[in-house]
Amino acid sequence: MARYARVKGSIALITLTNPPVNALSAAVRRGIVESVSRALKDEQVKAVVFCGENEKFCGGADIKEFSGSMSGPPLVPMIHSIEAGEKLMVAAIEGVALGGGLELALGCHYRRHVSAQEALQLGIVDQVAEGSAVQAAMELALSVIGQPLNPRRLSLRAPVWAPDVDGVCDTALAQVKQRSRGAMAPVACVQAVRAAAMLPYSKGMERERQLMDTLFRSGQARAMQYAFFAQRNAGKWSLPNGAQWNNTRARDVQRAGVIGLGTMGRGITVCLVKAGISVVAIETDAKQLESGKKAVTAMLQRDAKRRGVSPPLHLLTFTLSFHQLRDVDLVIEAVFEDMNLKKRVFSDLCKVLRANTLICTNTSGLSVDELAAVTDRQPLVVGMHFFAPAHVMKLLEVVSGSRSSPEAVATAMALGKRIEKVCVAVGNCSGFVGNRMLKLYLDQSVYMLEEGATPEQVDQALEEFGFAMGIFKVSDLSGLDVGWRVRKASGLIGPDVDPVKPSRWRLGRRYCPLPDMLCQQGRFGQKTGRGWYLYDSPGSKEAKSDPEIQTFLKDYRHKYGIIPRRITSQEVIERCAFSLANEGFRILEDRIAASPEDIDVIYLFGYGWPRHRGGPMFYAAQVGLSVVLEKLEHYHRVHPDVPSLEPSRLLRRLVAEGSPPIQQWKSHIKNLRSHL
Numbered sequence: 001m002a003r004y005a006r007v008k009g010s011i012a013l014i015t016l017t018n019p020p021v022n023a024l025s026a027a028v029r030r031g032i033v034e035s036v037s038r039a040l041k042d043e044q045v046k047a048v049v050f051c052g053e054n055e056k057f058c059g060g061a062d063i064k065e066f067s068g069s070m071s072g073p074p075l076v077p078m079i080h081s082i083e084a085g086e087k088l089m090v091a092a093i094e095g096v097a098l099g100g101g102l103e104l105a106l107g108c109h110y111r112r113h114v115s116a117q118e119a120l121q122l123g124i125v126d127q128v129a130e131g132s133a134v135q136a137a138m139e140l141a142l143s144v145i146g147q148p149l150n151p152r153r154l155s156l157r158a159p160v161w162a163p164d165v166d167g168v169c170d171t172a173l174a175q176v177k178q179r180s181r182g183a184m185a186p187v188a189c190v191q192a193v194r195a196a197a198m199l200p201y202s203k204g205m206e207r208e209r210q211l212m213d214t215l216f217r218s219g220q221a222r223a224m225q226y227a228f229f230a231q232r233n234a235g236k237w238s239l240p241n242g243a244q245w246n247n248t249r250a251r252d253v254q255r256a257g258v259i260g261l262g263t264m265g266r267g268i269t270v271c272l273v274k275a276g277i278s279v280v281a282i283e284t285d286a287k288q289l290e291s292g293k294k295a296v297t298a299m300l301q302r303d304a305k306r307r308g309v310s311p312p313l314h315l316l317t318f319t320l321s322f323h324q325l326r327d328v329d330l331v332i333e334a335v336f337e338d339m340n341l342k343k344r345v346f347s348d349l350c351k352v353l354r355a356n357t358l359i360c361t362n363t364s365g366l367s368v369d370e371l372a373a374v375t376d377r378q379p380l381v382v383g384m385h386f387f388a389p390a391h392v393m394k395l396l397e398v399v400s401g402s403r404s405s406p407e408a409v410a411t412a413m414a415l416g417k418r419i420e421k422v423c424v425a426v427g428n429c430s431g432f433v434g435n436r437m438l439k440l441y442l443d444q445s446v447y448m449l450e451e452g453a454t455p456e457q458v459d460q461a462l463e464e465f466g467f468a469m470g471i472f473k474v475s476d477l478s479g480l481d482v483g484w485r486v487r488k489a490s491g492l493i494g495p496d497v498d499p500v501k502p503s504r505w506r507l508g509r510r511y512c513p514l515p516d517m518l519c520q521q522g523r524f525g526q527k528t529g530r531g532w533y534l535y536d537s538p539g540s541k542e543a544k545s546d547p548e549i550q551t552f553l554k555d556y557r558h559k560y561g562i563i564p565r566r567i568t569s570q571e572v573i574e575r576c577a578f579s580l581a582n583e584g585f586r587i588l589e590d591r592i593a594a595s596p597e598d599i600d601v602i603y604l605f606g607y608g609w610p611r612h613r614g615g616p617m618f619y620a621a622q623v624g625l626s627v628v629l630e631k632l633e634h635y636h637r638v639h640p641d642v643p644s645l646e647p648s649r650l651l652r653r654l655v656a657e658g659s660p661p662i663q664q665w666k667s668h669i670k671n672l673r674s675h676l
């Protein structure tokens with residue numbers, strides 16, 4: 001809706017009213033059209049000022065309406081009629097002016113904004129004002145009433161022709177294609193800018209309309225809209241006992257402890273301190289403490305310099321003594337991923353912490369329940385699975401153990417939000433959601449190497465699909481030794497394994513020893529300069545094909561009598577993406593995740609899944625559940641020794657029930673025990 005009021009005698013004030021961001025819904029557009037018409041007819045009105053309720057100008061088109069058939073006055077003709085209006089139009093911009101909201105502002109003859117110096121420099125706004133934007137806009141309107149409007153109409157301005165515009169657009173096009181592989185929108189944006197710069201206004205608008213139509217009808221648009229709301233819904237967590245985000249109070253966290261100043265502990269410390277939380281950072285060894293202190297200080301100094309503020313170093317205490325933790329509200333343990341070590345730390349913590357201090361563990365997959373069991377406060381223990389580097393990666397899995405209290409979950413979720421993470425509440429199981437699924441994706445990738453593919457082929461298929469990096473490049477980046485240690489700890493690698501011809505069958509299923517064999521050669525990835533790829537030196541980032549790996553794979557296949565075959569990009573995507581989704585369905589059955597949207601958010605923010613593909617669960621829905629089922633059945637027939645390829649019960653059930661839309665999957669999961 002839009003509210004109409006006449007103020008200061010000659011000004012019509014049109015207020016967009018669609019909280020929380022005054023998005024341009026059909027009702028708002030209708031309200032604007034009616035109000036503008038009223039203002040144009042009213043002889044007393046000399047100027048129109050547009051503003052948004054609650055000091056938010058406009059968040060753009062109402063994305064909720066995109067999934068249905070659009071009704072109400074269309075946006076662009078509405079803006080054209082404002083721009084062509086015979087009365088002065090001024091936009092009072094506060095808070096946000098995005099997408100269609102910015103277009104509305106640009107359709108006005110004058111604009112103001114409360115904070116964007118940059119917009120002023122770009123010529124998008126005419127003046128930046130302190131205080132009330134509406135008041136300032138009205139004063140501006142009164143001061144320019146009577147001046148000619150044509151010079152203010154953007155549609156009458158000649159294109160800004162620059163001799164190298166084609167070259168600039170070509171460069172930009174190449175950059176966006178490289179950066180957002182396979183995504184249509186960034187390419188269309190550059191094409192629209194090219195049209196705006198080179199064509200007369202009406203032709204440029206027509207080109208933009210064509211591009212917009214194509215985007216609007218695309219599956220990528222559906223995926224992005226889905227991802228937008230999935231991200232916002234992830235914070236609205238709920239537990240089976242009825243506790244949820246809006247009925248459970250989080251505790252206030254002013255002081256936190258971080259145990260362990262390795263890569264993860266350093267990143268976590270930086271996140272906390274940047275959010276204004278005092279941190280007591282603990283190490284057991286003086287040398288480690290010193291190097292952790294240096295690293296954290298340098299990270300904070302770099303960040304502060306970039307933002308032009310002073311680094312909040314006064315919030316930090318570095319110490320070897322657990323006793324300094326006695327006053328903290330919450331501790332995040334971030335020691336090495338070793339159950340016995342973590343248990344020891346947890347027991348030690350209980351000796352010094354106040355009885356009501358929360359203990360969080362940063363683990364990528366160890367049992368939160370097992371850790372909680374060694375403490376004197378099981379309800380106050382939760383998992384906080386950060387992703388490396390912790391100060392950069394947006395995702396945080398908050399792991400609710402079987403005894404975790406709603407208050408503890410609420411506190412971890414609120415803390416995650418405060419440090420600007422995208423938080424998803426998950427249940428406790430090995431690998432939680434993200435890494436439990438990742439394991440099967442990794443398995444498929446290495447099986448394909450055994451069968452005839454190369455790391456380059458698999459990575460190329462994944463990168464063409466939209467991943468910023470293929471799985472083998474990511475593995476080299478993370479360090480191959482990490483998984484090796486986990487496999488050793490889980491008993492998959494032991495003294496009974498033949499070092500010359502290691503078995504391809506372990507714990508009752510197919511096993512690929514290739515990653516272990518690489519590690520035995522000291523190939524740990526980027527850090528050693530050699531992994532699935534070759535690097536110029538240890539630590540360098542540019543992955544190059546390694547002829548040694550090709551020979552190694554050839555010899556391996558020969559040794560095991562495997563006849564290599566051609567593996568297509570389609571097979572790579574199907575086996576990787578459908579394995580992920582299949583495990584996602586099992587995770588939903590087990591109620592480790594509350595919804596397919598939560599799983600997709602985890603993959604979007606923690607594992608580089610391309611946003612324009614929505615997430616593995618959305619992708620499965622978009623491909624068609626019956627197609628996914630058929631493909632999994634096929635791959636399972638071909639690989640009966642890979643039980644994870646067997647289609648999950650939930651997938652079968654959903655297909656049998658007519659493949660309902662993804663938003664309805666939750667209601668099809670019944671009578672299953674929840675871990676959340």
Ligand SMILES: CC/C=C\CC(=O)SCCNC(=O)CCNC(=O)[C@H](O)C(C)(C)COP(=O)(O)OP(=O)(O)OC[C@H]1O[C@@H](n2cnc3c(N)ncnc32)[C@H](O)[C@@H]1OP(=O)(O)O
Nearest residue numbers: 020021023059060061062063064075096098099100101232
């Ligand atoms: C025909 C096409 C014509 C024109 C093109 C467009 O205009 S396309 C839309 C362009 N606009 C956007 O993409 C803006 C998207 N929104 C945002 O980036 C952020 O929401 C925003 C506005 C910067 C505010 O961020 P903040 O962190 O303050 O809040 P949050 O993101 O949690 O959003 C609050 C609630 O508002 C809902 N919401 C936001 N934007 C829209 C929108 N454009 N349409 C519909 N709903 C929107 C959001 O879902 C949140 O809802 P809640 O129920 O509270 O979870």
